[in-house]
Amino acid sequence: MEVSYGVLKQQLEAQRTRLQEEIKQFRITGRDNLGYGNHQADDATDAFEQAKELSLLQNSERVLAQVETALARFEADTYGICERCREPIDPARLKALPYATLCLDCQQRAEQA
Ligand SMILES: [Zn+2]
Helix, strand or coil: CCCCHHHHHHHHHHHHHHHHHHHHHHHHHHHHHHCCCCCCCCCHHHHHHHHHHHHHHHHHHHHHHHHHHHHHHHHCCCCCECCCCCCECCHHHHHHCCCCCCCHHHHHHHHHC
């Protein structure tokens, strides 16, 4: 299966922009919700919503870090190479998960460890 790294790079750059925007928006609205003057801070629903949003934010930040690592790997010319075994990562896997840094074998081993 052929996959163009150039296309993957464009996808990663688009994803990075989208995530940065998302995180920025959260920071703006999050400050309003979490900041001073919130008289409903004790409300269980609010706390639940805030926890949910926070976990979404943390997820976005984690993915953004992975996307940035992947983009750095383009610069270093190591994109598409498994970080552990130095074998090329299956193009089908990269297409599904452009910021993967491990081949499927190594990923499964990492998850078991
Ligand atoms: Zn590997």
